[in-house]
Amino acid sequence: MPKDDDSSGFTGKRNKSFRELDAARGKSKYHSRQDDPKQQRIERSASYEKYKKAADSLFTGGALPEGLAATFDPEGKKKEHKAALQRITEAPDRKAWAQLVTEFIEKYDLIDDPFFLDSLLDHPKDRIVDKALARLELLAEDGRLSREKAPRSMQQRLKTQEMTNLDSDVQARAKALRTKLF
Numbered sequence: 001m002p003k004d005d006d007s008s009g010f011t012g013k014r015n016k017s018f019r020e021l022d023a024a025r026g027k028s029k030y031h032s033r034q035d036d037p038k039q040q041r042i043e044r045s046a047s048y049e050k051y052k053k054a055a056d057s058l059f060t061g062g063a064l065p066e067g068l069a070a071t072f073d074p075e076g077k078k079k080e081h082k083a084a085l086q087r088i089t090e091a092p093d094r095k096a097w098a099q100l101v102t103e104f105i106e107k108y109d110l111i112d113d114p115f116f117l118d119s120l121l122d123h124p125k126d127r128i129v130d131k132a133l134a135r136l137e138l139l140a141e142d143g144r145l146s147r148e149k150a151p152r153s154m155q156q157r158l159k160t161q162e163m164t165n166l167d168s169d170v171q172a173r174a175k176a177l178r179t180k181l182f
Helices: 018-025 037-044 046-059 067-073 077-089 092-108 112-122 126-142 154-164 170-181
Strands: none
Touching: 018 077, 037 046, 077 092, 092 126, 112 126, 112 154, 126 154, 126 170
């Protein structure tokens, strides 16, 4: 005898999954912002494009937006400093590199970048090598330079200074720094 009540639980109707229910409400975790027409309209606007471009340049090391540049670098010294470093990295040959480094140090002094200081250990002028070595020692004492943070080439460059530098003080300092770091 057939039952008309649904005590068996089978109705012949398919239940919707939670994903289907969420999608119908517009709250699906698979629903992206790109599907939203309001969001698309905002992202196509000129002001949003300008804002996005300024934010991208700020985080990728580009030029600061006008308002921020006036606040953080009113005289443009940081921009000039950055351009000088860029010229050093783009030097066409070793002689030009050495000259640009000498000019940079006379004008700006050294920066606390271990990779830049490491490259200065190969400079032909002993006073620049001495300054770079002193700054590297200072970074190591402060804990800002360790084996993990040091460039891979630094160990070899320090060893080269130990063997080839004519100043015995620089040789001893290079050896002490190399043994401390590596």
